[in-house]
Amino acid sequence: MQVVDFTVRSNEPLNDQNHLLKVTPVGDEKLPEMYPGQFVQILVDSSLHVFLRRPISINFVDKKKNEIWLLIQKVGEGTKKICSIPEGGILNLIFPLGNSFTLPEKRGSYLLVAGGVGSAPMLFLGSKMKENGIEADFLLGGRSAKDILQREDFAQLGSLYCTTEDGSLGEKGFVTHHSLLKEKRYDFIYTCGPKPMMMAVAEYARNQGIECEVSLENLMACGFGVCLCCVEKTVRGNVCACTEGPVFNMKELLW
Amino acid sequence: MAELKVHIGDLELKNPVMTASGTFGYGTEYADFIDLGRLGGIFVKGTTLTPRQGNDYPRMAETPSGMLNAVGLQNKGVDYFVEHLYPIIKEYDTHMIVNVSGSTIEDYVACAEKLANLEKMPAIELNISCPNVKEGGMAFGTSCQSATLVTREVRKVFPKTLIVKLSPNVTSISEIARGVEDEGADAVSLVNTFLGMAIDVESRRPKLSTITGGLSGPCIKPIAIRMVWEVFNAVKIPVIGMGGICHWQDAIEFILAGASAVQVGTFNFIDPTASVKIVEGIHDYLERHHISSVDDLVGKMIV
Structure with missing residues (x-):
């Protein structure tokens, strides 16, 4: 630091x-x-x-x-x-x-799901995966087409799928309703975005028996583990989202 | 060269700048940012006899020029501290002081006893002013009777420097300060956070899970300065001042009001290097004003 x-x-x-x-x-x-x-x-x-x-x-x-x-x-x-x-x-x-997403070590099918500005860390994650020879699928959701950010950048890293609430881009509805999730079987899902969205993604992953990492954005003061304000309840008790996270395996969370 | 050394009880500090409990972890977290050896002392996170999970999220709300917190003394307990943290922090070239809290007098005493045996633990800060726990904490610090009682009992088992951290949520802070002085406290530190609350107007819900929490930051500084001045005039033991210190000017202000030393708190979150900058600022101030020692400035507000 x-x-x-x-x-x-x-x-x-x-x-x-x-x-x-x-x-x-x-x-x-x-x-x-x-x-x-x-x-x-x-x-x-x-x-x-x-x-x-x-x-x-x-x-x-x-x-x-x-x-x-x-x-x-x-x-x-x-x-x-x-x-x-x-x-x-x-x-x-x-x-x-903070910690980081677990980078996959081998080829497989990986899905990166984001809502709104939650796409921010996914670009970095996707680019690191691409460096390692892995092309992931990206599923980005937003209210409207203009809310799906950096589309050209994502398209260079893998296959891009979108959902919008008003149907102005991609499929209409929420990310968890996208047809991709019915058609394709993934090995690992990474997600970042509004909490209700991440909880829905985590539930899908749990039901399908897929590993899933989520990135939390709890309110924080310091960001380096001293104020103890950004805690998340986990199977290990209250832990700081800034140092033990922001990335958590969904199995650790009490969602 | 201006003399930065100050004394708190038997404790000699290389300079008057320390960091406040709950804002500096165990020091380790700041080792990337600063040379911890440049600090007068580090007050580590509030420690209790048994582990505590603390309060539910949300625990924090930003407020004008400050913040509210409701952490609730989350810590792994004194045994964990002694076994796992003390061996690391005892190597630091500064005074490491544990902030001790509890729900009962027996808790305080048992916790203090365990710390008394640690060779490189020259002092403890008795926290009778945490506003975020249901039992104990501030309850001890807001009545003169319980403040004196807990000080008396801990004094019996802790022979080294005993600092009592006072709550500002009282009618007369100097009365409580005198009470703990009479029971043998070597110093008082003030102020802990002010009880406050904030409401989200859209959802109409409290911003903290506990509804009320402790207010800190520059917004409390003028009240803290006033309280340091009052206590300085009421007791003979040294006063350690804190409350919204961000820059060296704030620290000098506390010293002029009567603080022999200061603690930097919430601002550590915003500038993790602030404490060291304040040490340098105080030194430059003394040189510029041809003052030979910090001690010569304590309580020297000109009226």
Whole structure:
């Protein structure tokens, strides 16, 4: 873990709610190894209502350009401020934080399921799998076509399937209703998104006897295991989602 | 060179900057960020006689210039601490001080006894001010009678430096401070968190599972400074000040109000290197003002 100032190389709005920030260390120091599922804690210039850092998952690491990609949804005042930082602006990060998804060691059929901005860590996970010669299936859900982010990037890593609630892209409905889940048998499912969605995915996996890892986004203050605020109830008792997670095997959770 | 050394009871601190219990884990978590040996001391996470799972999630709510927490003393118990954590942290080149909490006086005493035997545990901080546990905790710190009783009983079994951490959720904090001083406390630390609450207006539900929780951060600083000043004027033992310290100016403010040393708390979450920056800031301040020692500044607000 380290605390480092980053320069914002680009800040691109992907739709009315989400921005993609590409950042590189101010001093050009080489980025450490990072793993899919890990996150950063972003310092927001303090104001009356924003006191704590904002945890944001790592969307992608571009080793050649020494850049971290951060996909940020404007949820409240803090994330709005981060999204308003112009190109050339400075962002202070504590990183890398948390554990990571289990990277598959052998070829098989892998499904990465995400809802909304939950797709952020899936791009990094998919790219690492591709590096290892594994092409996964991606199933992304959102309210509308504009909510399915970074489609071109995902399409390069494997097969992309979508669901939208209004039917404007892919199949109409929720990810767990997609026909793919009836047609294909997977060895492992990875998921990130709204909790009800992840719980539905986990239930599907449990019923099918498929391994499943979920990435939680519990409210946290520190991000490195000292405040004990982001706890999740597990078979091992209360554990910090920031250090023992954010990725959990569904078998550990009391869902 | 300005002298940063300060004394709390028999304890000599290399500088007056320590980190507050519950915000610094066991120190280990910060070893990536700072040289722990540069701190005056580290108050480790609240420890109880038996393991505690703490309260249900959600335990945290951000508030204007601060946060509420309702962790509820989640910890693995004193035996686990002695067996697994102490062997690691005793090697650190700073004072490691355990914050001791309990639901009954017997709990406090038994826990303190186990810690008294540890060679590199020079002090304990008696937590009679945790607002997040149903029994004990703050209940001991909000009545003068129980605060003095628990201090008296622990004093009998703990011969080293005994620091009592006071609750601000009282009518007269100086009365309680005098009470624990009379029972032999070597120092008092203040303030613990303020009891507060927050409600989500859309769902109309409390933001914390426990409804109420402890408020910390810069929003409490002016009240904490006032309480340190009151207690400084009421007791002879050293006062350790805390409450919203983020920068060296905050630490100096506490010292001027009467704190012999300070603890950095919630701000460790936001800047894990803050405590060390504060040590440097205090040093530079003393040099700039030609003050030879921190001790010369304690309670020296000019009125």
